[in-house]
Amino acid sequence: MKLLAKLNLLLIAVFSLGLLLVGVGANRSLQRQAQAQVLHEAGLVSASASAVRQYTEEEVSPLLQKATEHETTFTQQVIPFYAATTTFQKIRKSYPDYTYKEAALNPTNLRDRASDWEADIINHFRDSPADTELIRTREGAAGTSLLMAHPIKVEAGCLQCHSQPSVAPRPLIVSYGSEHGFGWKDGEIVGAQIIAVPISVAEEKARRGLTELLIVVAITFFVALCLIDLGLFYIVIKPLRTIAENANRISQGEMELEQLNPKGKDEVAEVSRSLNRMHTSLQKAMDLLNG
Numbered sequence: 269m270k271l272l273a274k275l276n277l278l279l280i281a282v283f284s285l286g287l288l289l290v291g292v293g294a295n296r297s298l299q300r301q302a303q304a305q306v307l308h309e310a311g312l313v314s315a316s317a318s319a320v321r322q323y324t325e326e327e328v329s330p331l332l333q334k335a336t337e338h339e340t341t342f343t344q345q346v347i348p349f350y351a352a353t354t355t356f357q358k359i360r361k362s363y364p365d366y367t368y369k370e371a372a373l374n375p376t377n378l379r380d381r382a383s384d385w386e387a388d389i390i391n392h393f394r395d396s397p398a399d400t401e402l403i404r405t406r407e408g409a410a411g412t413s414l415l416m417a418h419p420i421k422v423e424a425g426c427l428q429c430h431s432q433p434s435v436a437p438r439p440l441i442v443s444y445g446s447e448h449g450f451g452w453k454d455g456e457i458v459g460a461q462i463i464a465v466p467i468s469v470a471e472e473k474a475r476r477g478l479t480e481l482l483i484v485v486a487i488t489f490f491v492a493l494c495l496i497d498l499g500l501f502y503i504v505i506k507p508l509r510t511i512a513e514n515a516n517r518i519s520q521g522e523m524e525l526e527q528l529n530p531k532g533k534d535e536v537a538e539v540s541r542s543l544n545r546m547h548t549s550l551q552k553a554m555d556l557l558n559g
């Protein structure tokens with residue numbers, strides 16, 4: 269096998285290994301980044317929902333409660349959970365793949381009834397009260413989503429509307445009935461705030477980033493290979509071929525050929541000079557022999 273072919277094989281092996289290592293490393297880091305981005309988005313949704321809840325509870329409900337004291341129909345707008353869910357429904361018009369739900373096992377509004385997998389999450393919080401956050405992935409119609417869930421705990425203030433129908437405001441019973449959303453106990457975990465953020469967008473971005481990076485690295489390796497080949501050809505292969513040809517001709521008794529003209533101090537020049545010396549010595553010996 270020729271020198272250039274051997275070296276190319278070696279370089280291709282080294283570059284392939286390099287490409288593989290870069291690919292694996294970059295893939296891991298891009299995936300991690302995608303996960304972190306999705307988590308960040310979910311955290312943002314969760315924080316905004318909590319902020320809406322708090323704002324309603326502290327600033328809107330007190331005013332509304334006073335204003336609607338004598339109304340016979342229930343004013344949903346005083347309910348912090350209603351505010352958060354309704355706000356998010358408006359956000360979903362722009363981000364349809366994102367979902368937000370305040371799921372409860374026994375909800376006041378049946379729209380909030382926990383599905384099977386949501387009930388699993390709520391039961392997880394009920395079984396492990398120390399857990400305040402749960403992160404999971406879930407396959408859905410729109411691809412994989414990241415779920416972020418937080419438990420919803422009953423406090424003394426909630427009991428007015430969620431303990432017994434008899435103590436609940438009349439209008440609430442009129443609007444929602446007395447069948448569900450009651451029997452909650454102080455300190456009990458009755459539901460979970462569950463946010464789903466699609467991972468596919470971030471993952472697609474990571475995949476595209478990886479492909480672009482690999483293409484750039486592959487092109488760099490290819491250009492490097494061409495430059496190395498070019499350098500090797502002019503610095504080593506071409507002079508070596510001349511040396512080999514001259515050595516061949518001398519060995520066949522051709523003494524009149526011109527001496528090599530080595531430049532520089534590298535190994536190839538060294539061999540050229542040695543060959544020149546050998547050529548001269550051989551010529552002298554031949555001259556002596558021929559008298």
Ligand code: HEC
Pocket residue numbers: 344347349350353370371372374375376377378380420421422423425426427428429430440444449459
């Ligand atoms: C003034 C009455 C009232 C109080 C006080 C109240 N809630 Fe509610 N809650 C409601 C009503 C009514 C709904 C249904 C709102 C809707 O239609 O979205 C609701 C909905 C919810 C939901 C969504 C699931 C469901 O049942 O539909 C959760 C969770 C919830 N409340 C938890 C609480 C917690 C926790 C507290 C105390 C911190 C509390 N609520 C205090 C009346 C109340």
